[in-house]
Amino acid sequence: MKITRFFSTAAILLFLVSCSSIRVTSDYDKDVDFNQYKTFAFFKEGIDQVKLNDLDKKRILNAIDQELTAKGFVKTDQNPDFLINIFTKAQEQVNITNNNFFYSPWGYGWGWHPYWGPSRTMVTTSTEGMLYIDILDTQKKSLVWQGVGTGYLSNSSKTEQKEKKIQEFVQKILAKFPVEK
Structure with a gap:
């Protein structure tokens, strides 16, 4: 019984982790014609202030x-x-989850039963990260578009997984740029 519960819980957790969705929002200046933009560069002064290790910063910029x-x-x-x-x-x-399990020869139900099971409290942590990408018009010297991606980050030490997650964030955010009117 315990093995079955363990594997079903593990399968649910694996499913939730594999379905890690990234929520994306964007906003833009409706008076801007985005067809005029052909060339870009990175805003070094702003990027230098980002509190992120240099390797992840480089992955995002790439x-x-x-x-x-x-x-x-x-x-x-x-x-x-x-x-x-x-x-x-x-x-x-x-995240705190408290599971009270009890067993009864008469089935599951409310009330007192002579066959109480264990109570288990699980505490888990996760990191929700947000990546903002700003597009600044060099002539107007103003923000014309902003995309934000929000999702859960894994603490994986595998470089390939980090790169894949960063690529997914950037791809989903920039799917809404340029704005087509």
């Missing part, structure tokens, strides 16, 4: 570069049409 290049934009250091800035936030979530 993923953004790949996505924008795939959409036909050209990266340049000479008079870009728009600049990319990023910033991140992370919040620790604590």
Whole structure:
């Protein structure tokens, strides 16, 4: 009975982890014609202030570069049409689950039974991360588009998994850019 409960709980947790969805929102200046943008660069001063290790920062910038290049934009250091800035936030979530199990020869139900089972409290933590991608018009010197991706981050030490998760975040956020009117 305990083995069956363990495997069913493990299967549910595996399913929830594999279905880790990323929620995306975006906002933009409705007066901007996004068809005018052809070239981009990264806003170094802003990116340098992001509180993130250099390896993950590089992974995010590479993923953004790949996505924008795939959409036909050209990266340049000479008079870009728009600049990319990023910033991140992370919040620790604590989840407490209390399961009271009891067994009865007459089936499950409310009330007192002579066959009480164990009470188990489980405490788990997870990190919810947010990645903001800002598009800044270099002529107007203003924010014209912002995309935000929110999702749960794994504490995996595997480089491939980190890169895959970062790529997924960036891809889903930039799916809404450029805005087509």
